[in-house]
Amino acid sequence: MMGASASESAYRVLMGVLESRTGQTLSPSRIWRIEMSLKPVMQRHGITDLDALVGALVTANSRQLLDDTVDAMLNNETYFYREHSVFDDIAATALEHLRAVNADRRRLTIWHCGVSTGQEAYSMAMLIAEQGARWAGWQIDIVGTDVSHQAIARARVGLYSQFEIQRGLPVHRMVRWFDQAEGGWLAKADLRRRIDFSVQNMLTDRPPLASAADLIFCRNLLLYFSPSMRQKAFARLRAVAAPQSFLVLGAGETVLGQTDQFVASPRLRGLYEPADQPARRPDTARSIAA
Secondary structure: OOOOOOOHHHHHHHHHHHHHHHOEOOOHHHHOOHHHHHHHHHHHHOOOOHHHHHHHHHHOOOHHHHHHHHHHHOOOOOOOOOOHHHHHHHHHHHHHHHHHHOOOOOEEEEEEEOOOOOHHHHHHHHHHHHOHHHHOOOEEEEEEEEOOHHHHHHHHHOEEOHHHHHOOOOHHHHHHHEEEEOOEEEEOHHHHOOEEEEEOOOOOOOOOOOOOEEEEEOOOOHHHEOHHHHHHHHHHHHHHEEEEEEEEOOOOOOOOOOOOOEEEOOOOOOEEEEOOOOOOOOOOHHHOOO
């Protein structure tokens, strides 16, 4: 049952706002949490209930209110090294393959789409940094984008609470890459400058990539899209993917029955490659000096 203070039309308008701004739809479990999620926004803007919020969105023409409302309805769940085995496989196999196919230009572009508050991108930056000798002389571009202004603002700062820093991050990495600060743990400047964070809508904006993406993380984002929006999203991902590249989805996601743009990787279980990816030359990996 919907909250007594909100009319059904208010819920419909808010759901429409979210979908038009982000492409995301609300599952039934998230619909029931709308009012709770939006309470801080309403308090901050002096609004009494959801009907009044909808009225303000329609009449006030406030970009800040609109951004705050959309941000509050998004699910920004993320943590360091989420599904650690995925990062282990990327470190051991995917990066080796990408290092081989990009040996001539010595450049690697990694895009985190739907990066939320940044933990995933920082995880990848730490992984690359810890393989420093292997990437000496390479240009490594790590880009994190999200539709949420608040999430990207937090990602740029790189400050995480004790709970967030302990969630998936081994102690030795916490000590190496973060400094204790007021309010939690702050990513060191050397780590922060390895990542370019920006606000982007992946359905409408071209990501700020200097070259085609060799490794794309788009994890647990497409779950919130309708089938038609999901197909559009896959097409957008393929449009910026390098000919030989990898796509990383969430554990509960797949391309099967969703798109013909990507196929399951024959090299790495759980990763995907462009459907038209050229075959790898068998001698490519051996052509790189250790």
